[in-house]
Amino acid sequence: MAAELTHETLSRAPKVLLHDHLDGGLRPQTVIELADEVGYRGLPTTDPAELGRWFREAADSGSLERYLLTFAHTVAVMQRPETISRVARECALDLAADGVVYAEVRFAPELSTAEGLALDAVVEALQGGFAAGSAEAAAAGRPITVGTLLCAMRQADRWVEVAEAVVRHRDAGVVGFDLAGPEDGFPPDRIPEAIAVLDRAGAHRTIHAGEAAGIASIQAALDGARAQRLGHGVRIADEVPVDGPLGALAKRVLDEQVPLEIAPSSNVQTGAYPSLAAHPVERLHRLGFAVTVNTDNRLMSGVSGTSELADVAATHGWSWDDVQTVTERALAGAFADEAVRARLLADVVRPGYAELRR
Numbered sequence: 001m002a003a004e005l006t007h008e009t010l011s012r013a014p015k016v017l018l019h020d021h022l023d024g025g026l027r028p029q030t031v032i033e034l035a036d037e038v039g040y041r042g043l044p045t046t047d048p049a050e051l052g053r054w055f056r057e058a059a060d061s062g063s064l065e066r067y068l069l070t071f072a073h074t075v076a077v078m079q080r081p082e083t084i085s086r087v088a089r090e091c092a093l094d095l096a097a098d099g100v101v102y103a104e105v106r107f108a109p110e111l112s113t114a115e116g117l118a119l120d121a122v123v124e125a126l127q128g129g130f131a132a133g134s135a136e137a138a139a140a141g142r143p144i145t146v147g148t149l150l151c152a153m154r155q156a157d158r159w160v161e162v163a164e165a166v167v168r169h170r171d172a173g174v175v176g177f178d179l180a181g182p183e184d185g186f187p188p189d190r191i192p193e194a195i196a197v198l199d200r201a202g203a204h205r206t207i208h209a210g211e212a213a214g215i216a217s218i219q220a221a222l223d224g225a226r227a228q229r230l231g232h233g234v235r236i237a238d239e240v241p242v243d244g245p246l247g248a249l250a251k252r253v254l255d256e257q258v259p260l261e262i263a264p265s266s267n268v269q270t271g272a273y274p275s276l277a278a279h280p281v282e283r284l285h286r287l288g289f290a291v292t293v294n295t296d297n298r299l300m301s302g303v304s305g306t307s308e309l310a311d312v313a314a315t316h317g318w319s320w321d322d323v324q325t326v327t328e329r330a331l332a333g334a335f336a337d338e339a340v341r342a343r344l345l346a347d348v349v350r351p352g353y354a355e356l357r358r
Ligand SMILES: [Zn+2]
Pocket: 019, 021, 208, 231, 296
C-alpha cells in the first residue's frame, strides 16, 4: 500500500531542484541579522514573521518588474564574502532539510560587487558556503549535492565575464550559466561573444525564457543562446492548444525533450497565469514535455520544493508516478556529471520512491 501523497510524505521524498535563486531564498531572520551586521537600514521591519509576509506580498503584485525589486533587500546584505557564504550555507541546509537531494542554485555574482568584491571572490564565497552547508547536512543524515549556476543580468553588460567565470570555476562546483533579469528588450542572443565562450568550452547553460515573454524568447534562447534547458519556458504553452495541433516550436521542445524549469507559484505571482488551476504545468506534463517542478524564489513565494509539489499534486490530482517522473526528469536534465546523476538515481531517488510507494 503506497503512502498517501501529502505534504509530509512529499517532504520525505527525494527531490531535485533545477531552478532556485540564492538571493530569493534567504531566511527572514538572516536578512534581519545581516542587515544589522552590515548597517543596512532599508528593511521595512525587523520582525522575521512580518518580514517574511512583506516579501510575499510585495512579490504578489502581478508584475515581474516589481517582483524583482524585492531583491534589492536580499542583495544589499550579500556584499561581503562572509555574508554570501552564510546565505549559501543556509540554503544548502534548508534544501536538505526539505528532502532535496540534488539542487542547482543560481546567483548573479555581479550583484555582490557593489562594495568592490571581484566576481571570483563572490564565486569562491558561494562555493565555500555550499560546501559547508552540504557537509553539515550530510553529517545530520540529509546528504545533498549542490551545483552552482552563475547568472549574468540581461540588462547589464557582464555576460562575457560571467561566462568566463563559469568555465574557470567548473571544476569547483559551478555547473552552468544562466541569464536572469528582465526578458523584454534584452534577448538572450544580445551578446553573442558570451555564448561563444560557453560554446568553445562546452559549458552548460540554461536560459530564462518564456516567463514574461512569449514564444519568440524561447526561440531566441534555443537558437541564439543554444540553451539546453529553459528557465520556466512555460509560455511554450502558447503553442499547445487544449485541442488542436502543436505549434512548430512546441513540437521541437517536446521532441527534443528540452527540460522546462517550471515554478508554478512564481508564475502565478508574476501574473503569467491567474491561478495554479489555470497553469499549464499539468497539460504540458500530460503531453510528455520534460516538465520539472521548481521553487524559483522560496522567500518571495513562501514555498519549498515540498510545498510546490504538494500544491501541484493537490490541484491537478498527481500521483506518485507523476512526482517520481518529474524528479527523474529533473535529474536527467541536471548539469552534474553523468556519474553523479547515475549514482543519485540508483542509490537515492529510485530507492526513496520505492520505499514510499511500496
Ligand atoms: Zn528564475
